[in-house]
Each structure stands twice: as C-alpha cells, then as structure tokens.
Amino acid sequence: MNSTLLLKKLYKRNLQPVLTDLKFAIALLLIIALFSITGTVIEQGETLDFYEANYPLHPALFGFLSYKVILAIGLNHVYSTWWFLSILVLFGTSLIACTFSRQLPMLKVARRWSHYTRAKSFEKLPLSTALEGRSLDQLAPVLAQKGYRLFQTDDKLYARKGLVGRIGPIIVHASMILILLGAIGGALTGFVAQEMIPSGQTFAITNITEAGIWARPWLPKDWLVRVNRFWIDYTPGGTIDQFYSDLSVLDKDGNEVDRKTIHVNEPLRYKGVTLYQANWDVAAIRFQVNQSPIIQLPMTKLQDVNNKAKAWGTWLPTKPDLSAGVTLITPDLQGTFLIYGTDGQLMDTIRVGGSSEINGVTVKLKDVIGSTGLQIKADPGVPIVYAGFGLLMLGVVMSYVSYSQIWALQVGDRLYVGGKTNRAQVGFEAELLEIIDRMAGSTPSLSAV
Template sequence: MMNYSYQCLPKTHFLKVSTFHPFFKFNPFPYTNYAANTTHTHKTPSFTINCNLKNVGKKDLLSQKIVLSEASPPPLTQDNDVPSTSKENKASNGLFKKLSKRVLQILSNLPLAIGEMFTIAFLMGLGTFIDQGEAPEFYFQNYPEDHPVLGFFTWRWIFFLGFDHMYSAPIFLGMLALLGASLMACTYTTQLPLIKVSKRWSFMHSAEVIRKQEFSESLPRASIQDVGTILMGAGYEVFLKGPTLYAFRGLAGRLAPVGVHIALLLIMAGGTLSAAGSFKEIHVNKFSMDYYESGEVSQFRTDLSLLNMDGKEVMRKTISVNDPLRYEGITIYQTDWSISTLQVLKDNEGPFNLAMAPLKINGDKKLYGTFLPVGDVNSPNVKGISMLARDLQSIVLYDKEGKFAGVRRPNSKLPINIDGSEIVIVDAIGSSGLDLKTDPGVPVVYAGFGALMLTTCISYLSHSQIWALQDGTTVVIGGKTNRANFLRHEGPNTNALKVYLIDEFYKLKCNRSCNSSLLPVIHTFNNVFK
C-alpha cells in the first residue's frame, strides 16, 4: 500500500485489504516541478485507479473503482484570508461555550446546592414563625420600630422582603429556581454521563486489566461458560465474546438518581404553582340558616356559583359545614356566618341599609347591633333607635332612651312606632364566611413525593459490573460495584472478591451443568454484588 502526500491535497488513508492488484504502475507527480509552476494558481491532477480487491476468506475478486480526486480542492487559506465575521462568530461561540461550561460547573457544585437547601429550609421556618397574610396593622403592632425583634427586625423588613407572604415572595421563589437550576445542572453534568457509561458494555481482553479492578480473583480449572451461566442465574445480564465475558446488574440503581432529581423538581414546581395560585370569580346566590326548635342556629348554607374568566358559570353548589365545593384545585369551605345589613323603612321612606356591627358578649354566642339616628344627626349627642339581632329570625328594638320597644321579624311588614317614627323591618341580610383555598399545585406535589419515595428506594440498588477472561484453563474474573461491602481479608496479602454466585452455583451443581472445581473459589464470592 502506498501513501503519497502533497501540500495541495488532503492526506488520504487507504483501508488495508487482503490483496491489492493494480493494473498499472503508479508514478508520483513531480512535486518540485509542480510547485515551481504553481505560483498563482493551484492545479490538481484528476485520475482514477482501477484495481481488484481479493477477499481471502471468500476468494472472490471484486472490481472496485477508487476515485482519488475529481476536482481541484479549495486552496489552503491563511488566517489573513478568513473573513473577519467568521472569526468573530467562532470567537463568540467559543466564549459562549466556555461561559456555559463555567456556569454549569458552578451550579452543579454540591456545597452550593446544600447551601441553597439550608436557605430554603430557613425561609420556610421563618414563614412558620411570622404570621402570613395578615393585615398591615397586625405587623405594625407586633413588629414595631420602637421595639424591634432581635434588635433590628421590624415591619419594614417584613414588607420589604415579602415575608408577610413568604411562599410567594420573590426571594423564596428565586431560591427554589436556583435549587432547580442546580439539580438540572448536576443531572446534565454528572448523572447523565454516568448513565451513558453504565449502558455501554465492553469486554476486557487483558488479564492484567481485569486484575486491576476493585475486586479480582482467579478460578483454576474453570470454564467461562459456567461463570456466565451462574451469573445469569443470579440475575445478571451476561455477554460472551470468544474467551471474554461481561455482565452487569442493577442498572436501575444508576437511573434512580435522575428520577430523584426529577421528583424534587416536581415538588418545587408544584409548590411554585401553589404559591402563584389561580383566579376564578365566585358569586354568592343565596345564604340561608336552619334553626333548632329552641331558636339556636343548627346549620348555615351558601348557594355558590363558580365563574370562569369569561364570566360563564362552570359549577354551582350549595355548600355547608363539612360539605365544601371542589373544582380544579379550588376548594371553598363554609366556616362562619354573620349579619351584615339591616334594611328598614322610616316613615315610609327608604329602605335604608344599616350596617350591623358585632358586639362583644360573654360566651360564644353572637350578637349584632345597629343604630338609626332620630332628630339632628349633626348634634354631638345624637340619639336614635337601637336594633339588636342574634340571628336572622327576629330583631329587638329599643327607643332613644334605651328602653325596650318591641320585636319584629324581617319581611313581616308589621310597623312599630318608636319615638314618633314608624319603623318597618324590611329584611336582615346575612353574610357567609367562606374559606377559599386555591392550590392547583397539590397534585403535582403529591406526584413528586410519590416519585421521590420510589426513586429513593430504587437508588439503593447496587450497579455491579463483572469482567472475565478465559486464560488457558483458568478464568480471571474481576468486577466493581457502586455499593460494595468491605472486603474480608483471608490472608496477609489476599483480597477476596465476593460476588453473589454461591446459591446459583449450588443449583447448577445439583443439575450437573457446571464444573464442580469452581466451588472452592466461588465460596469467596458471597455478598458483595447483592
């Protein structure tokens, strides 16, 4: 085989074949004369070689045509001939790759990820300590500037950092995003390459290389086929190629860490989705109350309509205590009730809407009251008619001196005269106490936790690899595992390779399907690659 190299031709490598029969004698082109005559132009000879390739195995002659060159290749260019835009693009691409690699190295740093997790845990604990979603006055009173907590922490810090709504605050969501980026970077730079390497199966053709593995042993008077049979019985994937063997087990243990990272990302995504929430319009159609015979409130109900963003009703339900409304991550509970407004007619004028205010009384019973001015409303000592109600059934009225005047039911249309004024109770309007929880991220969080538990258990499976080579009548075997037990020392300088083969060997021995001379050595292979 001949190789000729010219400066104007790219170097050509010929594949070695069994027999090469040229039909002619090849004369190399005189490079010195050619170079002297190519000062301004480049010319390349175009020629064809017809030859026969003989395959020794089949002894057939195959006619081949090998075309070395059919057109003049582009001349070699110097750096000065390269366009500046091309240089700039290459430089920018190289800079971008270096920057991306550097960012991935920083994000995949384990101490950084641990610090991010501790920071998130600290913020979550702080969110538990600081009451969430309260009115500003609450924080003014509990975190005043004149008596700061820990000497510096006041309501200004809470509002500035968003600690009054911690789990939707930018600092908390930013830390979640940073941890997610670290997990993805670790998966990309560490876990995925490990999986690619683990999926490759290769043979070792050198006994010395096998002996350099973490665990190695020599099996005298053994057959590599018997070793492969035993490993297959132990659950290994076995590959044989001539005198060499490769086997592995527990590849799922390598895949599981990626699943753990994905599960953590799902949990964080669900938490972020829950913090963002969603919006639907709620319309209260009717509020009603049921009473015992004694007059006490037994149950209160609210007829609700849930509207989408277009104002279309998507669900309607009457809820009560312990019977909430649930729709696409939105849950509405019936928690409380009150009386908000009293409608009255005064001397056939109105109706007037009088706001009812809760009054403090002993015990857990409720009492609401309102006031209808009589006379000069601009007087500093204005007087009027007082109205009290425990529920929506009856209204108790008092004159301007505080004396009992009578009781009227709403919608009874029965007037009552108090201090020269005719009063009619038109209606008592109740208000429904609802607890709305919109948490669309709950299914995602549950799915993430389920995947986390499953992949964590799978990750404890050991990924074991075994190589073997038939060296005469001896089988040299070695292996490694990512979760091996420590080796027991059988002698001063002897490390015993322990592989889970003993049980399967006993079965094969009983079936007379493998060499019994393996038994003394296989006893040393127990419990490492379990």
C-alpha cells in the same frame, strides 16, 4: 463564534464548579426551607391593619420583626417575591447543571460495558475468586436467572443489573426541577381573592388581594357565583361546630353549571379556581314595625377594646321621622338579639320570629342574614407540583436499587470471577456466593479488598 466559545469557557471554568457543588446546592435548599417556614409562620396576604396590630413597632417581635420590616422585605407574600423566585431559579439551575455534568455522564458510563482480558485485573475488584474446573457456560445461565444482562465472547463475560438505580438520581433531579417550575409558574400566574357575600347574592370575583404578573388569563371572566344559603351549625354549648355555604356557579346567561355545599377543608373547584370557606359575618336583619312592609337593615361588626369579643349591632328606628329608636346587638347567627335603649340600658331580648313592644310600636324580627367569607385561589402550577412529587417518590425508590457488575475470564481450566456494587455490599457478596455455589462443585472462598 469566538464569543460563544468564550462564554462556554467562562461557564466551565467559573460557574460550573459553583453550580455543581453539593455544598452550594444544600445551602440554597436550606435557605428555601428557611423562608418557606417564615412564610408559614407569618400570615400571608393580610391587610396593613392586620400587620400593624400583630407586629407593632414597639415592642417588635424578637426585637426587630415589625410590620415595617415584614412589608419592606415582602414577608407578607414570601412565595411571590422576586428574591424568593430568584433563589428557586438559582437552585433549579444548579440541579440542571449537576444533572448534565454529573448524573447523565455517570449513566452513560454505567451503560458502557467492557471485558477484563487479564487475570491480574480481578485483583482490583472488591470481591473476586478463581475457580478450578469451571467454565463460562456454567456461569452464564445462573447469572441470567438472577436477572443479570450478559455480554459474552468466547472466553470473557460481563454482566450487570440494576441500571435503574443509576437512572433514579436523574429522575429525582428532574422531579425537583418540575416542582420548582410548578412553584414559579404558580407564583407568576396564580391569584388570591377574598369575598364577603350575604346569602342570596350573586358576585363576580373582583376583590383580588394578590396576583402574579401573568395572572390575568386565569381570572374568571365568563362565570359568576351565587350564594344560595349560608348557615352555621352550633354545638349544644353554643360554640360554632361548622359553617356552610351552598354555592352555585352560573354561566354568563345565568344558568347553573355547578353546585356544591362547601365547608372548612371541603372547597368548590371550577375551571382551576378553588373557593374555600374561610370566614363569616352577620350582614343584615329583616324586621317589621307594626304592619309596615318588611325592612332590611345592615349590621355592623363591633369589637371590645381588646379586639377579642365579636358582636354585631344596628340602630333600629321606631318612628317614621327617625327621631327615636333602639340598638340591636347579637353575638352570632343563632337568632337572639339584645335590645338597648338610648340610655344604654337593656330593654328586652328578642329572637328571630318573635316580637317586642318598643316605644309604643310592635317590632317583629323576621330574619337574620349571614354573609359567607370566601377565600378564592387559582394556582396553575399545582398539577405540575403534584406531578413532580409523584416523580420524586418514584425516583427515590429507583435510587435504592443496587447497581451490580460481574466480570468473568476463562483461562484454561481456571475461571476468574469478580464483581462490585454501589450499595448493599453484604447482600451482593451473599448473592455472588450463591451464584458460585449453584455452579457444579464445592464453594470456594471470596477474596475481598
């Protein structure tokens, strides 16, 4: 019991002033924003070769940012690093501490009501006036019409409206905590996978590139994905317009339970897992030599010395003993292949469906098979984050509602009226003048402190 009291005292004396400090919360928010920007600028979840090629040691970006720094700090997976999650937890703790030590007590005070019992007390209000020949019975109906909630005794009245404006900041804090919980939950339970699958093949999601420590329950176990077809639409100029994948989700018995043709920005979602169209490749060619059965050969991706131009190639044998052959190269999936001899000279061009005489044999090109590159993600925290943002918008709107209070005291034939608001002071003054004006008689002036 004594240790519990000691901890409470230490918290209130040392931790609470820091956690509830607005400057501290703003500093944490700026740090989170900074590292979030870093995680957006620096590509996340790529291979070591990618970072070595794009962030070399010499010259290092900005003189210090090399692949070694990125990998050592964890800037290649910012949002799941221990230090980023720790900052989120610390920021969430600050919000919770501020909510319970400031926002909730402020709401509790706002819900309380009390009457002014002395005329001199009205001098302390920002707006006040004294009305001759007026009564509470004239004032109360007007306040009720304006949406005020009334607390009245024989000669005293208290009215308020806009209590929702006091609840708004609490909703904002709760929504931000919800967003943080969703982000942390997603980092701990989500995963990212990448697959390069040829048309016609069925695959299980196994190539996990990044996963949270509690991601195992979300990994697909009882369903597979089949790539029914992959194709690319090209513009008249020969550039890629869009690439598509016709995907089917199969249960453990091989039955189709879902199907969708995906393209960039139009993914397939199933059981919390999202499959995005991300890349493509040339997987293989199918051909026939004279009257032989159809043969399938894999294609290999080639690059120039600057790692810019794309091309795919394969060696095609023209003799059964593999003693002779040619090289086929294609830059895309449009179906045109260049044929090079062993001396490196261009011998011919061939399109899918066509044939060519090579080394005394007829080679018929039957088909070119493309592979779809899929990026697969599961983030169970996304619905929580979306709910948090929805609640945040609601809380911001509520926070703009003015919390207004009006007091009145009847002393003989004189009625003292005064009030205050937390925002929109000019509008409140105009409303108070209108309320007084709607009472019988002429409009007196308001005294403002």
